[in-house]
Structure formats: structure tokens, C-alpha cells
């Protein structure tokens with residue numbers, strides 16, 4: 001890992017051609033706190049071998065898209081990964097080899113994937129969150145507080161809406177909010193999670209935390225946490241209206257991670273919440 005004092009941290013972006021990949025590259029280019037050190041795409045992708053700025057339809061950035069992740073990671077101080085679970089697990093192992101900071105935004109990770117990330121975190125500084133925005137991370141705190149103040153007479157339902165290309169449900173953010181609500185109630189989310197209502201479901205089970213997912217158009221990401229009681233409903237809401245929100249949070253995490261010991265962190269650590 002190159003680490004020349006006084007230079008800006010170099011950041012590698014995986015999934016460079018993706019919605020978040022391109023947003024991250026634009027955010028890095030506009031930042032005076034870090035520089036773009038590499039751009040990764042999957043083997044066979046038509047961006048591999050091209051200048052990433054030109055591939056994005058703009059001016060050349062002097063960074064060629066590569067599928068050799070380990071070589072790119074070893075030249076960087078941090079990697080930001082918003083791709084897909086299988087790729088994220090591979091990148092975590094490579095980040096451990098390269099001993100660099102890895103910021104993970106990928107959602108839809110299984111328990112097995114998370115265990116592999118924990119192993120990689122023995123050698124890499126891994127910062128992971130299903131949502132990198134200040135607003136959502138603050139909302140997790142509020143959700144926990146409201147959930148702790150109310151008993152199970154208030155039914156908790158989490159409703160999320162995203163664009164029609166999203167492949168996982170419930171969203172990573174919805175699960176973060178569900179974990180916060182469960183924590184506030186002093187229960188495990190796995191014991192009370194209800195995310196598959198269809199057909200003759202029977203009445204709602206007291207204490208369940210329900211999830212509903214809407215998919216349509218270009219919705220960036222909207223989340224409601226509803227506490228539905230007798231005669232009243234409390235609704236906590238976050239609406240993302242620009243993807244740059246997530247990219248700015250991820251960059252903040254990559255810079256915060258410099259000098260942190262290997263281990264697992266989240267955005268609450270980064271934001272000091």
C-alpha cells in the first residue's frame with residue numbers, strides 16, 4: 001500500500017459503471033480531500049481498458065478501468081464498494097491482503113457473507129452501512145428512541161420505496177431501521193421480522209415488525225417507520241432526493257477510516273452519532 005505523507009488519499013471505486021460507481025467518481029473528482037486512484041469493473045465488461053472519464057461520457061481522467069482488483073487496491077489508501085454481495089465478499093478478502101480501508105455500501109448480504117466480512121476485518125478497516133446518509137443514520141437513533149418509549153400496542157411497520165432496478169428487498173436501510181426498532185424494544189429482529197405477507201395471512205401478530213417494499217420508476221430511496229396505535233400513528237420518514245448524498249457519506253467514511261485500526265465500523269462511528 002503506498003502511503004506518501006502529505007498526499008491526498010487515493011480511492012479506488014469498484015463497480016465503476018454502476019449508478020453509485022459513477023456518482024462516486026464524480027464526487028471524488030469534485031473533492032479536494034481525496035483523489036481517484038483506480039476504477040474496477042467485472043471481467044468482460046466493455047468499460048475495462050477504457051479511460052473511466054471517457055467511458056462516463058466526459059473528459060479523460062487518466063484512470064483506466066481494470067478488472068485486476070488486487071493490483072488496484074495495493075496502490076490505494078481506500079476502496080469504496082457499491083456492487084453486489086458476491087463481489088463485495090471477494091473485494092473484502094483482497095482489501096485484507098492489501099491492508100487498506102474498505103467502505104461497503106452493498107446491500108442484500110447474507111449471514112454467511114457477513115461472517116466472511118468479519119474475517120477480512122482482521123486485516124482491513126471495514127466501514128459498512130446499508131445507507132451512508134446522515135439523515136438515515138440519525139433516523140435509526142430516533143427509531144430506537146421512539147420504539148423504546150412505546151410498548152407493543154404500537155405496531156411497527158417499515159415501508160420502503162426504490163427504483164425499478166433494485167434487486168434486493170427489504171432494502172438495507174429498511175433492515176437498519178428494523179434493527180434499531182427491535183433494539184429499542186429489547187428483542188431480536190430475526191424473532192419478530194415479518195416481510196412476506198400474501199394471501200390469508202391471519203391477523204397481525206403482536207410485537208411483529210413488518211416490512212413492505214415498493215419498486216417503481218426512478219425513486220432514489222424513501223423510508224417510513226410507522227408506529228400504528230389505537231387512534232393515532234407516528235411516522236418517521238426519510239426521503240433521499242439525490243444519490244450524491246450516499247456518495248458524500250461514503251467519501252467521508254473513506255477519509256475517516258485512514259489511521260483507524262483494522263476492524264468493523266459503521267456510519268454511526270464515522271458521524272459520531
Ligand SMILES: NC(=O)C1=CN([C@@H]2O[C@H](COP(=O)(O)OP(=O)(O)OC[C@H]3O[C@@H](n4cnc5c(N)ncnc54)[C@H](O)[C@@H]3O)[C@@H](O)[C@H]2O)C=CC1
Pocket residue numbers: 014015016017018019020021040041042043045082083084086087104105106107108129130131132133172246
Ligand atoms: N449504502 C448506501 O448508502 C447505498 C447502497 N446502495 C447499494 O449499492 C449496490 C449497488 O447499487 P447500484 O449502483 O444502484 O447498482 P448498479 O447495478 O447500477 O451497479 C453495480 C455495479 O457493480 C458492478 N459489479 C458487479 N459485480 C462486479 C464484480 N465482480 N467486479 C466489479 N464490478 C462488479 C456491475 O457491473 C455494476 O456496474 C446495491 O447493493 C445497492 O443497494 C445503493 C445506494 C446507496
Ligand SMILES: O=C(O)C1=N[C@H](C(=O)O)C[C@H](O)C1
Pocket residue numbers: 107130131162166170171172173174220221222
Ligand atoms: O439500491 C439503492 O438504490 C439503494 N440502496 C440502499 C438500500 O438498500 O437501502 C440505500 C438507498 O436506499 C438506495
